[in-house]
Amino acid sequence: MTAETATFWLAVVLYALATLASVAGLAFSRQRLEGAAFGLTLAAFASHTASIVLRWIDTGRLPYVQDYENALSGTWAIVLVYLIMSYTWPRVRVAGVVVFPFVLLTVGYGLLVPSDPGPVTPAYRSVWLVIHVLFAWATYAGYVAAASLAGVELLKARRRKPLREDSLLARTPDAARLGEMTFRFVVFGFIVNAAMIASGAIWAYELWGSYWRWDPVETWSLLTWLAYAFYLHAHTTLGWRGAKLAWVAFLSLFGVMMSFWGVQVLPSSYHLFRSLGEGNFDMGRGR
Amino acid sequence: MVARLIRVIASARLAAWLIGVQLGFLVASFLIPQRGIFPDDQVDSFLGAMPGPVGWLFDALALDHVFTSALYYAAAGLLAVNLIVCTWERVAKRLGRAATRGTGAVPDTALVLAVRDPVAVASVLASLGARATEVGEGETRYYLRRGGAGFIGSVVMHAALVLVLIGGVLTGVTTFRGEMLFTEGQARFDTPDDYLSVSQVPSVGSAFRDFAITLKSMEFTYEDGTVVDAVANLQVTDASGDREEAARVNYPLKVRGKSFLLQDAGHSVWITVTDPAGTVVLDSFVNLLNVTDRGYEDSFGLPNGELQILSRPDASQPLDEKMTEGLRITSPIVGLSMADPDASEDPVWVVPGSAGVTVGGYTMRVNEVRVWNRFMVRADAGRHVIYLSFALIIAGTLVRFIDPDRWLKAALAEGPDGARLHLWGAVRYSARALPKEADLIARLVSPPADPSEPVAGADMGDNPSKEVRRDS
Numbered sequence: 001m002t003a004e005t006a007t008f009w010l011a012v013v014l015y016a017l018a019t020l021a022s023v024a025g026l027a028f029s030r031q032r033l034e035g036a037a038f039g040l041t042l043a044a045f046a047s048h049t050a051s052i053v054l055r056w057i058d059t060g061r062l063p064y065v066q067d068y069e070n071a072l073s074g075t076w077a078i079v080l081v082y083l084i085m086s087y088t089w090p091r092v093r094v095a096g097v098v099v100f101p102f103v104l105l106t107v108g109y110g111l112l113v114p115s116d117p118g119p120v121t122p123a124y125r126s127v128w129l130v131i132h133v134l135f136a137w138a139t140y141a142g143y144v145a146a147a148s149l150a151g152v153e154l155l156k157a158r159r160r161k162p163l164r165e166d167s168l169l170a171r172t173p174d175a176a177r178l179g180e181m182t183f184r185f186v187v188f189g190f191i192v193n194a195a196m197i198a199s200g201a202i203w204a205y206e207l208w209g210s211y212w213r214w215d216p217v218e219t220w221s222l223l224t225w226l227a228y229a230f231y232l233h234a235h236t237t238l239g240w241r242g243a244k245l246a247w248v249a250f251l252s253l254f255g256v257m258m259s260f261w262g263v264q265v266l267p268s269s270y271h272l273f274r275s276l277g278e279g280n281f282d283m284g285r286g287r
Numbered sequence: 288m289v290a291r292l293i294r295v296i297a298s299a300r301l302a303a304w305l306i307g308v309q310l311g312f313l314v315a316s317f318l319i320p321q322r323g324i325f326p327d328d329q330v331d332s333f334l335g336a337m338p339g340p341v342g343w344l345f346d347a348l349a350l351d352h353v354f355t356s357a358l359y360y361a362a363a364g365l366l367a368v369n370l371i372v373c374t375w376e377r378v379a380k381r382l383g384r385a386a387t388r389g390t391g392a393v394p395d396t397a398l399v400l401a402v403r404d405p406v407a408v409a410s411v412l413a414s415l416g417a418r419a420t421e422v423g424e425g426e427t428r429y430y431l432r433r434g435g436a437g438f439i440g441s442v443v444m445h446a447a448l449v450l451v452l453i454g455g456v457l458t459g460v461t462t463f464r465g466e467m468l469f470t471e472g473q474a475r476f477d478t479p480d481d482y483l484s485v486s487q488v489p490s491v492g493s494a495f496r497d498f499a500i501t502l503k504s505m506e507f508t509y510e511d512g513t514v515v516d517a518v519a520n521l522q523v524t525d526a527s528g529d530r531e532e533a534a535r536v537n538y539p540l541k542v543r544g545k546s547f548l549l550q551d552a553g554h555s556v557w558i559t560v561t562d563p564a565g566t567v568v569l570d571s572f573v574n575l576l577n578v579t580d581r582g583y584e585d586s587f588g589l590p591n592g593e594l595q596i597l598s599r600p601d602a603s604q605p606l607d608e609k610m611t612e613g614l615r616i617t618s619p620i621v622g623l624s625m626a627d628p629d630a631s632e633d634p635v636w637v638v639p640g641s642a643g644v645t646v647g648g649y650t651m652r653v654n655e656v657r658v659w660n661r662f663m664v665r666a667d668a669g670r671h672v673i674y675l676s677f678a679l680i681i682a683g684t685l686v687r688f689i690d691p692d693r694w695l696k697a698a699l700a701e702g703p704d705g706a707r708l709h710l711w712g713a714v715r716y717s718a719r720a721l722p723k724e725a726d727l728i729a730r731l732v733s734p735p736a737d738p739s740e741p742v743a744g745a746d747m748g749d750n751p752s753k754e755v756r757r758d759s
Binding site: 120207220233234237 | 299300302303306307309310313314316317321323324354458464510511513514515516517535536537538539546548663664665667670673674677678680681684685688
């Protein structure tokens, strides 16, 4: 087992414990468990960072090409945004109850796919691809943060009985404030999502001679962007607030998940990075 | 009637519905294999497996190519009209609001506050930069506007979405799609005959331009048996003269609006074949299009049978071993045979430049082995519009949310039972983005901690339940 694999595994285990602590903390309203979840996340993040640095040193490049590397780096961005959010607004730490399972699922998926770095073929050597992937990570991080805050708002809205003063949910900001914070993350995600689509379009033209091909990943990415565009219009133009709007933010995350995982079951997509390192010089992959 | 139609077309509700329709198209395209993305036989087999009425419905709605269907064009066109009218309405509304400066009727939804010290309230409003207009004896209207840049950002963003659709149409009418095959040292002209295939020509403008390209040489870099870099050294000849250019994967050669995208490569063998009667039946480079573990290979018809050619890049590699670094041709060796391709007869191995050999009754001489390259050739004037649109969308959205558009109107009037302040406006999402105005509103509408203490000269009036109206 390499140092990179060991640190990655350690991060996965710590994220799993953080998930358990977070869910238990919320279920039993134990602040100590929530604190433990946060501490475990910090430790997992440190190990996760070490894993990325080791990978980077090993390959001599930013880990951005394979599914494994995207799971590794994408989840790092998600956790980073969660930590910044929790540092800025400590009362929303409980949002980890949505963030951690998402992170755990993604890193778990990363463990199942090939991780051998291998040489990078010419198709993946593009500055536009790097920009595209960086914006994709930022997009996912922004949308996951938004969904986690919307999730907290929904959990609060579902409570019929008044919250006990010492409960974790009672410590969170009121619904209006949570809605405003969700909105900010959606705005952030929406802008970087547009940048991701634009940089991907430029890369696609330089590589395949067409900026848009209605590839399933492109389609889901656009679908996700439109779903969040709907959220923004519902908020600013139609004046939606509260649980109805929170549901839109929460469910739109499905589009993000489909872009990342849904395409893995497809018979054909330009965005499948499984064939990396094959010997032939052929850009017409799968077509 | 016309006004109502415009209202419907400009409504956010219609925009939301049309976004929903777009989402529907996207979901359909995900669930149903699309022509142009999936091979036709795969699409046909999917549609064939559908029960009759469903297959008929898919066919009638063109769901196997939704993005080129009339239905999609109609929905996209309507969305464009909605965006244009909606944006125009917003601009007109804003200009109109600025023109009246709050001198119109006070809406029922306005917050009404009893004012103890009108001078203090006027002073607060003036300190915020509100424009004051006297509308009658003892009544002053105030108009406070913020987020001019945000408003422009919003307009730019929505206009850019229309520009995306225009870019898409432009792509449709200006696209050129073709393929060109070069052997090292070969020159090609931008004429129909020199293309391997041309699958689409623009409906407007000229498809072919006056230039030529020569593939001078190819360089390949390998890492662990995999190509990690490929460079095509090219010479471009046009009206301005000759110039040297290089093309790589992801970094195409761009000449007069056309992009030459490096695709795949293989071996090209210059072979001279003479029949038993002494007639030369073949004397040219032949491109070997198939790559296997053995090498680059292909077959060619001759009068007496099929000529099999197999080329390997390095004669020092054992011939029964898998070829490695196939495109780095160092000391090539070529295998020739006239056998049945399914038979396992060994070919006759020839080093280029050596004496001719007899294969199947023909005398064959291999002169040289080079590399061929396939370039995808594309022209698409619409893409620049698309890139510009996205830049505008991003910039517009950024500005829209950094400096959100908002306004506030106030009517301060003396009445028989004291001064009253009517307050109404459009306040956007974020209290932090509106520090001054939000602070004002908070100070005006919040009951003071000590009721005996007036806040900014105002206290809650006769309508404390009303909020400052939020609208668009």
